[in-house]
Amino acid sequence: MKYKILKKDPMFRNDKDLFQLGRRDGNTKRNFLFLSKWIGKHLECKPSDFTKIVTELSKKINTDSLQNAMCIGFAETATGIGMAIADQLMLPYISTTREIYAEEHITFTEDHSHAKDHFIYDVDKLGEKDCFILIDDEITTGNSLKNMINILNQETLVTDYKVLSILNWMSKEKKDSFIKQMNEMGIQISFYALAEGEILEEDPYIYCNDREDLHVSYPDPCVYYEKEDYHLSPVTGRHYLDDCMDFDHIDMHAFSVACEIDKILEPTMKNILILGHGENIYFPYSVANSLARFRHSKKVTFKTTSRTPIYVDGKVIRSRKRFKDNHNITYHIYNIEEMEKHDVVIFLSEAKNIEEIEVPKLTNNMIHFLLKKKGA
Structure with a gap:
């Protein structure tokens, strides 16, 4: 191209x-x-x-x-x-x-x-x-x-x-x-x-990955923590956000989640990845932003899982894992080796309870942080 x-x-x-x-x-x-x-x-x-x-x-x-x-x-x-x-x-x-x-x-x-x-x-x-x-x-x-x-x-x-x-x-x-x-x-x-x-x-070539190891996720369940009484709907943006008060409310929840994460991590952990799920990008950003301040760290990053299947070219995209979420939709995560270099990966997911969602341990350093929907 x-x-x-x-x-x-x-x-x-x-x-x-x-x-x-x-x-x-x-x-x-x-x-x-x-x-x-x-x-x-x-x-x-x-x-x-x-x-x-x-x-x-x-x-x-x-x-x-x-x-x-x-x-x-x-x-x-x-x-x-x-x-x-x-x-x-x-x-x-x-x-x-x-x-x-x-x-x-x-x-x-x-x-x-x-x-x-x-x-x-x-x-x-x-x-x-x-x-x-x-x-x-x-x-x-x-x-x-x-x-x-x-x-x-x-x-x-x-x-x-x-x-x-x-x-x-x-x-x-x-x-x-x-x-x-x-x-x-x-x-x-x-x-x-x-x-x-x-x-x-444009390049007319059709790129296809057929290596089985791209499609196998770790079978072990994650260690998980729960954040109770969490009103999920506004944080994704899928429903109407009216004014600054709505955004302040989201950032307050993100701050609260960051506080909970900060409590469960070892004080020496500075290199942290916040992993969001699918379309929910702003909230992981806000959590990562607060956590970076708490930890006085420039090594806190965030990204999210994706529905998009991307070809592993060995350059920009070096590895890929896929899994199905609790709605039986296939998602992908990329560059696993880079994720493994972090002290910890915090995967933020959303459900009414832990029984609703089965999260594969995509990396060996992953912790699952469940955001429980309000009223569950």
């Missing part, structure tokens, strides 16, 4: 600081993806780096000109930065999600993805807004963006859209064509990004 970075924010020292190129495993529609150290997804992220990227992205939006706006983050990769940007801008927020609930929702598709369907809940809240700020880590062709706007246009009267991303690969011609199509629908749309580039040539 050949690409060209046309411009980037000075915060990125070079192209590799911006992203590293990964390969999707067995995907015939799009065989590549951009792996970022800034968002707490597939690669480990320092809380300070996450805060930095969110601050720079938030500066792109002029809040003085906003009228009754709302932020929407794209699952899976942008749910963390989406929530954090909404917090900084002091705006309401919701994430798209691939989780299915028995509630009213709208649906759009991400056609190239391993899991195509996106759902948005609390639909009644969307109709109250005048502006949507759509947040993703990167925009490649704009097709998923168009699918999302089309369905939002059917359900709401919103005509002002702002698209915010770390990286945008749409050429000027594609962007102009996109804007023209939106204008014809009566929609005004603006793009904001920290870096822009063009994909010059």
Whole structure:
């Protein structure tokens, strides 16, 4: 694959600081993806780096000109930065999600993805807004963006859209064509990004991993701890977050969890990985951020499990394990050897009780910290 970075924010020292190129495993529609150290997804992220990227992205939006706006983050990769940007801008927020609930929702598709369907809940809240700020880590062709706007246009009267991303690969011609199509629908749309580039040539090869050891997780159960009376729903962003009070509430819970983790760890442990699950990225970030302060450590990092199967190339992605969660959905975790170097890996999961979830011991240094749903 050949690409060209046309411009980037000075915060990125070079192209590799911006992203590293990964390969999707067995995907015939799009065989590549951009792996970022800034968002707490597939690669480990320092809380300070996450805060930095969110601050720079938030500066792109002029809040003085906003009228009754709302932020929407794209699952899976942008749910963390989406929530954090909404917090900084002091705006309401919701994430798209691939989780299915028995509630009213709208649906759009991400056609190239391993899991195509996106759902948005609390639909009644969307109709109250005048502006949507759509947040993703990167925009490649704009097709998923168009699918999302089309369905939002059917359900709401919103005509002002702002698209915010770390990286945008749409050429000027594609962007102009996109804007023209939106204008014809009566929609005004603006793009904001920290870096822009063009994909010059795609690699037609289909990458596939077939080694059995990639799919075997440790069978031993984790040591686990429980955090009682925990109101889970808001921390994922899958349901509507109204204002700063909601975000303060989330950060208070994260602080409380970090306090509990701090108590159970040896005082000498400084090199700690907080592992979140799936779309729940912001909360592990907030826990890691508090724990880094408690431990006076720059070696606290966080990342999350992922539905995305990524090809093990021996470079950026050096190993992979997969497991099924309590909803029988397959998730992946990457670079196990790197995780093993930590003093401890704290896996944050969510359920009503321990019987609901069976967590494999993905690393030898893993502790399972169960966030028990309120009312369980």
